[in-house]
Amino acid sequence: MRREIGHGFAPDSELVRVRDAGELPQLGLDLPQYGHFDVTAITRYDDVRELLGSGDVVMGPSSEAQTSGTLANIPGYFIYYDGPEHARIRRMVSRWFTVKNIQRLRPRIEEIVNESLDSFEALGGAGDFFSQFALHVPTRVICEILGIPFEDSGDFQQWTLDILSLSSATETAISAVAALRAYLRERVVVAKATAAARDDLISALITENEGEITDEEIVGIAMFVLIAGHETTANAITVGTLALLEHPDQAAAVRDDDSVVRTAIEELLRYLSLAVGVHRLVARDTTIAGRDFSVGERITFSLLAANNDPALVGDLPELDISRKPVPHVGFGFGIHQCLGQHLARLELTVAIPAVLRRFPNLRVTVPAAEIEFRRDAPIYGVASLPVAW
Numbered sequence: 217m218r219r220e221i222g223h224g225f226a227p228d229s230e231l232v233r234v235r236d237a238g239e240l241p242q243l244g245l246d247l248p249q250y251g252h253f254d255v256t257a258i259t260r261y262d263d264v265r266e267l268l269g270s271g272d273v274v275m276g277p278s279s280e281a282q283t284s285g286t287l288a289n290i291p292g293y294f295i296y297y298d299g300p301e302h303a304r305i306r307r308m309v310s311r312w313f314t315v316k317n318i319q320r321l322r323p324r325i326e327e328i329v330n331e332s333l334d335s336f337e338a339l340g341g342a343g344d345f346f347s348q349f350a351l352h353v354p355t356r357v358i359c360e361i362l363g364i365p366f367e368d369s370g371d372f373q374q375w376t377l378d379i380l381s382l383s384s385a386t387e388t389a390i391s392a393v394a395a396l397r398a399y400l401r402e403r404v405v406v407a408k409a410t411a412a413a414r415d416d417l418i419s420a421l422i423t424e425n426e427g428e429i430t431d432e433e434i435v436g437i438a439m440f441v442l443i444a445g446h447e448t449t450a451n452a453i454t455v456g457t458l459a460l461l462e463h464p465d466q467a468a469a470v471r472d473d474d475s476v477v478r479t480a481i482e483e484l485l486r487y488l489s490l491a492v493g494v495h496r497l498v499a500r501d502t503t504i505a506g507r508d509f510s511v512g513e514r515i516t517f518s519l520l521a522a523n524n525d526p527a528l529v530g531d532l533p534e535l536d537i538s539r540k541p542v543p544h545v546g547f548g549f550g551i552h553q554c555l556g557q558h559l560a561r562l563e564l565t566v567a568i569p570a571v572l573r574r575f576p577n578l579r580v581t582v583p584a585a586e587i588e589f590r591r592d593a594p595i596y597g598v599a600s601l602p603v604a605w
């Protein structure tokens with residue numbers, strides 16, 4: 217279920233082989249905070265959509281007893297919810313993430329991108345694109361959305377890394393979960409005192425859902441939005457820029473022609489397929505690709521394989537920003553499909569062309585084979601990206 221080492225983006229040859237042969241390989245999956253699981257991998261585009269879009273699968277770990285203190289047991293952490301409880305929370309949050317509401321953030325996101333580029337440029341002629349530029353943009357945006365101080369971001373970025381990294385010790389992850397919840401509890405107390413006068417998500421959850429939501433649920437929702445909202449987009453800005461630098465003609469088009477940016481970002485989201493940890497538990501006996509699945513079996517989905525499937529992109533899976541946008545599954549599919557997708561698209565649409573315009577000679581300063589891709593997190597990305605301009 218990997219990408220080709222040394223290339224960084226394409227699905228590896230074994231993944232392509234099993235998909236094209238219609239095989240459903242059995243894998244052993246080690247999730248340190250949850251244990252070892254035997255899973256079946258679904259890789260074909262049609263099968264991914266059919267199964268994720270059906271009611272036959274549910275979120276896995278939360279439906280079983282789990283190590284206390286891990287993510288699975290947190291009220292409001294709704295990606296792990298199923299059925300009506302999931303729908304109830306998702307409805308409350310989705311009001312905030314509509315296209316219209318997100319579009320009104322555009323001028324502020326442009327300012328944030330420009331200020332972050334100013335600080336990056338002030339480093340002189342070189343720096344780490346990921347930590348010194350890309351991470352700043354979505355972190356500042358998500359802080360403003362939630363109404364929490366950007367000055368605290370050093371703390372919650374570290375907690376997020378400790379929580380998400382598959383290489384974290386269980387105790388480290390559990391204490392990071394506790395620290396982040398305690399921090400957000402304080403923010404909810406602060407927001408409650410002034411919610412009516414504020415325009416952020418935490419305040420909206422408080423004022424719009426009185427009597428229908430507990431404070432602990434608000435903490436859990438804020439926690440997931442915070443975690444989902446900064447690492448993901450920071451990685452997308454970084455590897456999206458990297459992918460374009462590897463295709464200089466396409467980078468030039470994005471830099472010079474506003475009219476191609478929207479389709480270019482959609483194609484990047486397909487090509488990069490950043491989300492890796494999409495797992496489910498079979499809740500109803502079902503048949504997929506000729507194989508019978510029984511209740512309790514575990515499934516993992518390769519969005520990367522699906523987004524490169526000839527059924528979606530013919531024989532041309534390579535990056536092509538002139539491709540007419542295809543209905544890719546880079547944001548997942550079904551009831552858990554990414555709630556932050558309009559925000560992610562907007563941030564990428566503003567940030568990537570701005571980077572290419574500010575630094576027309578941007579280049580990576582380590583050989584491609586030495587770029588350190590992260591393989592220990594649910595979002596694919598790099599540990600750092602040394603660049604010069």
Ligand code: HEM
Nearest residue numbers: 295444445448449452490491494547548552554555556560
């Ligand atoms: C390029 C950036 C992003 C990518 C690739 C991405 C990808 C995904 C994927 C694949 C899922 C579904 C996971 C599953 O089905 O198991 C998901 C869910 C979610 N994402 Fe994103 N995401 C991104 C950015 C964001 C941002 C910026 C936010 C919020 C501010 C966000 C909030 C969420 C939420 C709340 C869910 C859970 C929805 C639910 O369970 O109903 N995401 N994301």
